[in-house]
Amino acid sequence: MNKTDRLLAIVLELQRSKVLRAEDLAAKFETSVRTIYRDIQALSEAGVSVIGAPGQGYSIMEGYFLPPVSFTVEEAVTLLIGTDFIEQWFDAHYGSKSRASRGKIEAILPEPIRGEAERIRSSFRLLTTAEEAERLQEKDYLNVIRQAILEERKIRFRYSKRIAEADGNRHSVRTAAPYGLVLVRGSWILIAWCELREELRHFRLSRMTELIELEAKFTLPADFRLDAYKPPDDRNVRVRVWVEPDLADKVREANSFYTETIEEQPEGLLMTFRVRQPEELLQWVLGWGSGVVVLEPESFRSRVRDELKKVLKRY
Known part of the structure; x- marks a missing residue:
C-alpha cells in the first residue's frame, strides 16, 4: 500500500473506530509506529482535523466529513453487484434503497469508469431458485422481523x-x-x-405463516x-451411503447440507452424512432411486425399505 492509499485508509479507520492508538494503526497497515506518526502529521497539514489525546490515541474531530472519493x-463493480444482491434478497424497504444507491453510485462515476463497470457487471447474473410466491412472502416477513429486531x-x-x-x-x-437474521444457502434463518422451547432456536422464514409483531418487548x-454466534452442533448421527458411478457427478454437485465426507472409490462414491435424525435424509435418498444405497445405520436402511414398500403398493 502506497502512502496516499494509506493516508485515506487511516482517515476511514478513524471515522469508523472513533479512537485508535498509533500502535493499532501500525498493526492494521503493517508499518511502523514512526511511520504512523508521520502520516498523522501529513494529514494534519493537509487540513484533516485529527485530534491526538495522550494515552488514548487519535480521533477525527466531530463534524469532519471525508470529501468524495473515487x-x-x-x-x-463490487458496489453495483452489492446493490443487485440487496434488491434480490432483502425486503422491499432495502430493495428501494439499493436502487437509489445504485443510481447515486452510477451518477458520480466518470464516464470511462461507468462504461467499463457496466460492461463487467453485465457478465455477472444473480439467480434465485426459490419459487417467486414464496420469495415474496419471505421478503414481507423479513421486513416485519427486521423491524421487530430494531424495536x-x-x-x-x-x-x-x-x-x-x-409428539407427532x-x-x-x-x-x-428475535435476535438476528442469517442468510444460509439462499434461505433466511x-x-x-x-x-415454547425455552431456548435459542433457528426458524426458516419459508416455514412461517401468520407472522405478527407483538407489543411485548424483550x-x-x-x-x-x-457475528460471533455459533449454533450448537447437535448432528450426532452418521449415515453412510454408496453412490453408483453414473450418478457421482450429479450427487456431488447437489452438495447436501448434511455432507461430511466424500470418498472416491473405483466403484463409485462413499459418502458420510451427519444428521440429527436419519429421516432428514429420507427424501434425498429416495430422490436418487436405486443409484444411492444406504449402508448404515441398519435402522435407516429399514426405514428406506418400508418407504419403498409403500411406494410399490401405490403403483
Whole structure:
C-alpha cells in the first residue's frame, strides 16, 4: 500500500473506530509506529482535523466529513453487484434503497469508469431458485422481523417443521424474541429465543405463516453478538451411503447440507452424512432411486425399505 492509499485508509479507520492508538494503526497497515506518526502529521497539514489525546490515541474531530472519493472499476463493480444482491434478497424497504444507491453510485462515476463497470457487471447474473410466491412472502416477513429486531419487540407465528416432533406434531405456534437474521444457502434463518422451547432456536422464514409483531418487548442479552454466534452442533448421527458411478457427478454437485465426507472409490462414491435424525435424509435418498444405497445405520436402511414398500403398493 502506497502512502496516499494509506493516508485515506487511516482517515476511514478513524471515522469508523472513533479512537485508535498509533500502535493499532501500525498493526492494521503493517508499518511502523514512526511511520504512523508521520502520516498523522501529513494529514494534519493537509487540513484533516485529527485530534491526538495522550494515552488514548487519535480521533477525527466531530463534524469532519471525508470529501468524495473515487472508485476503481473493480470497486465500482463490487458496489453495483452489492446493490443487485440487496434488491434480490432483502425486503422491499432495502430493495428501494439499493436502487437509489445504485443510481447515486452510477451518477458520480466518470464516464470511462461507468462504461467499463457496466460492461463487467453485465457478465455477472444473480439467480434465485426459490419459487417467486414464496420469495415474496419471505421478503414481507423479513421486513416485519427486521423491524421487530430494531424495536426489540417479540413476534408470534405458526411454524411448520419438515419432520414431526416426538409428539407427532409438525405444526406449532411460537412466540419468540428475535435476535438476528442469517442468510444460509439462499434461505433466511431467524435466530430467536423461543418461549415454547425455552431456548435459542433457528426458524426458516419459508416455514412461517401468520407472522405478527407483538407489543411485548424483550431485551437482547448483553453477551449475545450475532457475528460471533455459533449454533450448537447437535448432528450426532452418521449415515453412510454408496453412490453408483453414473450418478457421482450429479450427487456431488447437489452438495447436501448434511455432507461430511466424500470418498472416491473405483466403484463409485462413499459418502458420510451427519444428521440429527436419519429421516432428514429420507427424501434425498429416495430422490436418487436405486443409484444411492444406504449402508448404515441398519435402522435407516429399514426405514428406506418400508418407504419403498409403500411406494410399490401405490403403483
